[in-house]
Amino acid sequence: MRRYYNNLCSLLVAALLLSILLDSCQDTWDSHYQTEESTNRELLLSKAEASSELSTFVGLLEKVGYDSVLLYPQAYTVFAPVNEAFDGLSDEVINDPVQLNALLGNHICRFSYTSLDADESPRIRMLNGKYEDFTISDGEANFGGAALVSQDIIAGNGILHTIGSLVAVKPNIWSYMLQSDEFPKIMSYLTPYNSMSFDVDNSVAIGKNTLGEVIYDSVFVASNSYFSVIGDLNSEENSYTFLGLPDDVYNTVYTRFEPYYSLPDPAAVTSTVDKVIMDNLVISGVSKSELTGSYRRTSTGTWIAVSESEVVSETKLSNGYLFVMNEMNLDPKLVVYKSSRFEVEDTEGRTIGKTSDLTIQKKYDISASGYFKNEVSLLVAPDASNSNNYFEVSFDEVASASYYIYIKFAPVGASASCELKYELSYSNMDGTTTTVPIEGGLVTNDLNERVKIGDTYTFPVYVNRSENSTYSVKLKVFVDVSDAELVLYTREFGIDYIELVPAQ
Template structure:
C-alpha cells in the first residue's frame, strides 16, 4: 500500500512538473515545427561521446524505456566520466542509469531548486541552467520525439538512502539482516483486481508508527541515522544481550527472544527525525522511538558523517556509543495512582488523592498519590513492575508524609514490609525476596515534625540483581494476537503494613501514602 501511494504522489508531482516546465518548451516547437522524429535511444546511439553510457543503458535493459512512447529526460555523462565504471556489476550499473533518467520533459529552463524525481525516486534539481544537482552540463536541450537529452561532464554522485547503504556494503550486513528479518507479505486490496491477489512487502521495523525505527528506505523522508558496522554491532550485542536473558523450556526459543530484543535495543538509539548536522549544538535529541539523548556531542563524536539521499548518516566503525539508561536500560517508574497492574487485599481500601499548589506537601509526582488503609487488618497493595531486565537495580519507593492531611496527623507513622516476586532464569516460575525486619528503623515511615513536609524516599534494596528479564518488545506488541493479558509471569512488588494488633493506634497506624516506585539501573 505504501509503495503504491508513494508512486501516485510521484506521478502527480511529475505531472505538475511536466505542465509547468513544458508550456514554453512546447510552444517553441509548435511554432517552428522542429521536433525531431527520433527517440532518445537514437540520440544516444548517434553520439560517439556517449557510447559508454549508451552501452550501460542497453546492458541494463533501460533502452526499452527510451524507445517507448512515454516521455523521459536523460542526463548522459560523457565517456571520460565513466572510465572507472565496472561493466560487470549489474546492480551498480542499474543504480547509475536510474540516477540519470527522469520521467517527463525537464529542460534547462526548469526553475532552479525545483525537485525532479529520478527513476530511482531520488530528488534532484537544477542549480542553474548550466548545472544539474552539482554536475556541470556540457550541452543540453537536445530534443527527441519522446523527451530531451542533456550531456553531462561528469556523473551525478549517487547518494544512497540508509537502507540502500546497509544493503550494498557487506561490512554493515548484520544490522541490515536484522532489520530485514521482519519483512512480511501483506495483501494489497487496492492493487488486487478480481481473482488476481497482489501482495506487497511490509516491514514493521520500518513502518510501524509506534515501534518502528523510521522509513529509512523512503526517499521522501528525512532522517539522521547512526549506522554500526559489523564490529560495532557485535560489540554492542555482547554488552546488551545478557540483560535480555530469559527462560523458555525450549532453549532455542529463549535464545531467539534474547536475540530479537537485543537487536531492537541497539536500533532504538540510532534514528532521529530530520537532518542533525551539528549534534553538539543540541541540548538534547529525541530518537524516532522516543528516547531522549542528552550528551549529544559524546553520542556522535567518533563517527564519520556522510550525506544520504534522505538525510545524514553517521558511520560507527568498530564501536557504538549507546547511552544505556537513555535508550534501552531505562529507569522504571510506576506511579502508584495508576490502576493498571495494581491490586489490593480484600479488606484494604485504596484511594487516589490529588495535590495542588496549596497542599502541605509539594513535589508529589504527577500531583497524585495513593492512600492505602485498612481499618480491620493489614493494609496491603501490590504493583506490577513492567519491562524488567536481567541486571542490577536500586529499588526506591517514594511516600507522601501524613502531614498532607493536616498538622494533627504529622506524627502518624507505620512500619512496612516489602516483597518482590521476579522470574527465574533456570526454570519456569518465580523467586522472591522480602524486607520485613521489625527492628529496622528505615522501614518506619511518618512520625515527622510539623515542618518536615517533603516526599520521603525509602531505598528498599541496593544493587538488587535480578536473574531474568520480564520484558515484552515492540515486535511482540505489534502482533494483534498479543495483549498484556497474555503475560504469564509477572514481576510484582508488594507493600504492606507490618503492625501488630497491640501496636495499632498506640505506636502505629495501618495506613500509608505511596507516590511512586522507582527501579534505577545500576551500571
C-alpha cells in the same frame, strides 16, 4: 492669437510623432514577445534536440522511449547530462533496457524546479522512483552532486538544466545492505524477517477473473517485516541514517548491555540484547558532516550521542545514508538501566489488601507528576495477618542492577501524621522470591517531597512486566497505626508515585 495658433500646431505635431513612435515600439515589443513566447512554447524534447551538446542524451531517450514523455503537456524538469558525461558509461548499461531506463529516469522529474528552488534543498522524486537532492554548493546549484552547466531553460512543458556528469542510480539502504558483507551479525538478525511484498504501483492490471477481481502481471519487491519497528529502509519515501556496526563494534555494545539483562535462559538474554541493539540503529537522515556529538533520537525513541569521529565511512544512498561505525555510544542508562516509576493512580500493576477496609482515591493536582495524587485511607485497625492494611505496586521494567527506592508524598489535608512500613519482594534466578522488610516511620500530614526508603537493593533478574514476565519487583506500603495510636496519628496520607532509581 498667432502665438496661440503656432503653439497649438506644435503640440499637435508632437502628439502625432509620439503616437507614431509608440505604435512602432509596440510593434517591436509584440514581435519580441511573440518570438519569446513561441520559443518558450517549444517542448522539452525540442529544446534538448536543439542543443548539440545533448545529442547523446537525446539518442538514449529515444532508445528507451523517454522522448515521448517529454512531449506530454504536463510540467517536467530535465537535468540533462552533456555528451561528455556519458564517456565512461559501460556498454552493459547502454544495452540493458532496465538499467538504462533507470539511469535516464534518474534525470527527469515531474513538476518545474528552477535554480532558485535549490535554496530550499528539496528532495526530488525522479521518474524512476528514486529521490535526488537539489542543493546549493559553494554558491552554485547542483543536482545529485552534479554541477549545473546551464540552468533555467524554459520550455512549454517545464524546465531544462544541463549538468556536467551523470547522476548514478543509487540503491536504497536495504538494497545496499543486502549486497554488503560489512555487517554479518546485523544481517543474521534481520535475515529471518525477510519477505516479499506486492508492489501495487509497478504491477500491471491485465484483466479480471471470473469473480470480477483484477488480475495483475505482478511485481514483488524484497522487504523485511522488522522495518515496522525501526522504519522502512526499503522505502524511497523517507530519509534515514543507518548506523552500521561491524561485528567487533557490535560485540562491544553487546558486552556493555548483557549484564543488565540477566535471565536463566542464555538464549533469552541474547535475543533481548540483540533486539535492544537492533532497535537503536536508525536515526533521521543526516550526513556525517551534520553530526556534532549532540544527542539524536533513534526511530524507536532512544536518545544517543553520535559524533563524526565515530564514523569510519559514509555512503550516500537514495533514501539516506549508511555509516560504518567504529564506536556506538548507546548508554544502558538511556535504554534499560533507568528510573522505573509507578504512578499510584495506575490500577494496572497495583494490588490492594482487603479493599473494603482500604481506599485509594485519585485526586487531580497540577503539581503532581501525572497531575494526580492519591489519598490513601485505612478504615480499620491493622491485624496480625496484614491482609487489610497495604497496597502493593509492580514495576514495569527493572534491569538486573542496583537501585534506590523513593516515594513521593503529597499533602492531603489530614489532621495528623501517619506511620508507614514497607516490604520489598523480588524474583531470583532460580524462580524463588526474596522478601525484605523495610523500616518505615512517620509521614507528616504536610509532607510534599520525594523520600528515600531503605538501603540499596540489587535485583538479580531482568524484569519486564509488559512482556508478561514471570519475574517481578514489587513494593508493599503498609499503614501501621493501631486503634490505640489514633489519638496521635491518622490512617490517612497522600502519595504521588513510587520510583526505583539507579544506584550507580
